[in-house]
Amino acid sequence: MTYLFETEEHAALRAQARRFAAEHIAPHAARWEEDEEFPVELYREIARTGLAGVGYPEEVGGSGGDLGHMLAVAEELVLAGTSVGAVVGLGSHGIAAPPIVRFGTPEQRRRFVEPVLRGEQICALGVTEPGGGSDVAGLTTRAVRDGDHYVVTGAKTFITSGCRADWVLTAVRTGGPGHGGISFLVVERGTPGFEVSRKLRKTGWWASDTAELAFDGARVPVANRVGPEHGAFPMIMSNFAGERLMLAGQCVAIAELAYREARRYARERVAFGKPLAGFQVIRHKLADMATRIAAARALTGEAAVRVNRGAPAPGLCAMAKNAATDMCSAVVDEAVQIHGGMGYMRDVVVERLFRDARLYPIGGGTREIMNEIISKTEGY
Numbered sequence: 001m002t003y004l005f006e007t008e009e010h011a012a013l014r015a016q017a018r019r020f021a022a023e024h025i026a027p028h029a030a031r032w033e034e035d036e037e038f039p040v041e042l043y044r045e046i047a048r049t050g051l052a053g054v055g056y057p058e059e060v061g062g063s064g065g066d067l068g069h070m071l072a073v074a075e076e077l078v079l080a081g082t083s084v085g086a087v088v089g090l091g092s093h094g095i096a097a098p099p100i101v102r103f104g105t106p107e108q109r110r111r112f113v114e115p116v117l118r119g120e121q122i123c124a125l126g127v128t129e130p131g132g133g134s135d136v137a138g139l140t141t142r143a144v145r146d147g148d149h150y151v152v153t154g155a156k157t158f159i160t161s162g163c164r165a166d167w168v169l170t171a172v173r174t175g176g177p178g179h180g181g182i183s184f185l186v187v188e189r190g191t192p193g194f195e196v197s198r199k200l201r202k203t204g205w206w207a208s209d210t211a212e213l214a215f216d217g218a219r220v221p222v223a224n225r226v227g228p229e230h231g232a233f234p235m236i237m238s239n240f241a242g243e244r245l246m247l248a249g250q251c252v253a254i255a256e257l258a259y260r261e262a263r264r265y266a267r268e269r270v271a272f273g274k275p276l277a278g279f280q281v282i283r284h285k286l287a288d289m290a291t292r293i294a295a296a297r298a299l300t301g302e303a304a305v306r307v308n309r310g311a312p313a314p315g316l317c318a319m320a321k322n323a324a325t326d327m328c329s330a331v332v333d334e335a336v337q338i339h340g341g342m343g344y345m346r347d348v349v350v351e352r353l354f355r356d357a358r359l360y361p362i363g364g365g366t367r368e369i370m371n372e373i374i375s376k377t378e379g380y
């Protein structure tokens with residue numbers, strides 16, 4: 001199944017993404033997951049196809065298209081590649097680059113965004129801190145102005161692609177407390193006082209790197225500030241809409257892959273003299289899985305259409321994320337169940353997806369924070 005809004009253009013992109021993932025990701029997926037890393041050359045390879053630039057304007061080296069095209073590409077990369085970790089690692093520019101595209105200067109777009117879309121650089125977004133991620137307005141990493149530099153002190157954690165990033169779009173406190181005192185700085189690798197303090201090990205998404213970052217008097221040029229001083233909070237919030245829908249889309253893709261694997265296994269595996277699919281209870285499990293995926297896809301697609309039309313729709317995006325994450329958790333759990341003991345074994349795709357799925361009610365805004373947003377937009 002595809003999103004209702006899709007056209008022949010989306011179908012062509014899907015085919016291209018499917019080819020890329022089947023050739024460049026799937027054969028290595030199991031090893032990269034165990035290695036907790038994929039080769040950096042993959043960034044260049046996907047950039048050469050233009051797939052990394054989907055959703056970005058041609059003026060910054062992108063391939064054009066919108067959120068709908070990005071959802072279609074990401075889904076095929078997950079379905080054909082089977083390594084969610086590699087796909088999210090390859091896609092970390094999806095949360096780091098958009099604020100620079102939208103609010104940066106032409107010089108910042110040339111220096112930071114264009115090399116990323118050419119696959120020459122890796123980037124990351126640094127908002128979450130060891131002291132807290134949900135309360136963005138409470139972040140404490142401090143940046144003090146000193147001439148034409150900011151001096152940055154603090155820490156960030158759980159940063160996707162942070163270990164290998166050439167630059168990190170970092171949310172820092174330049175002003176007083178609350179959301180009105182936050183700015184965005186591009187902190188470049190090699191800046192004295194800035195380092196990766198730890199590579200973090202995690203439940204799923206193994207092939208992507210996740211970093212803890214330390215800033216100890218790191219001097220960052222004022223020219224690296226994106227947007228106005230103290231003006232980052234609205235940029236962070238507007239960035240969330242796209243991020244949350246992409247996460248919802250990843251949930252749809254993960255569930256679809258788990259469903260396909262379970263359906264195949266149910267046809268092949270024989271118990272009590274017939275294939276598992278010959279038992280009504282197994283068929284009904286599969287039917288429920290397909291239904292739940294279709295429902296989450298419909299809501300994610302509707303939210304994407306509204307965002308593409310220019311409506312920020314934070315409540316609907318939050319609903320789509322929660323619906324997709326809940327659906328995904330339930331579907332991968334059933335997929336493991338249908339696989340029996342095999343579903344609990346390493347290197348079996350559904351086992352990996354089961355672990356990957358646990359991230360989604362947490363990352364990009366937790367399930368509880370989504371419900372807070374829905375509560376606000378619904379006016380409780």
Ligand SMILES: Cc1cc2nc3c(=O)[nH]c(=O)nc-3n(C[C@H](O)[C@H](O)[C@H](O)COP(=O)(O)OP(=O)(O)OC[C@H]3O[C@@H](n4cnc5c(N)ncnc54)[C@H](O)[C@@H]3O)c2cc1C
Pocket residue numbers: 124125126127128129131132133134135157158159160161202205210359362363364365366367368369372
């Ligand atoms: C694999 C991974 C990759 C990530 N990648 C990035 C990245 O690239 N960049 C980045 O900046 N961040 C990243 N994150 C961070 C992620 O966005 C945060 O983990 C998330 O926002 C939650 O923040 P926290 O972990 O500090 O939890 P906390 O904010 O400490 O929350 C803990 C619990 O309390 C609940 N809670 C908090 N406040 C409330 C409230 N007001 N009402 C009800 N419940 C509440 C939460 O829902 C949660 O259940 C990543 C996280 C992971 C695990």
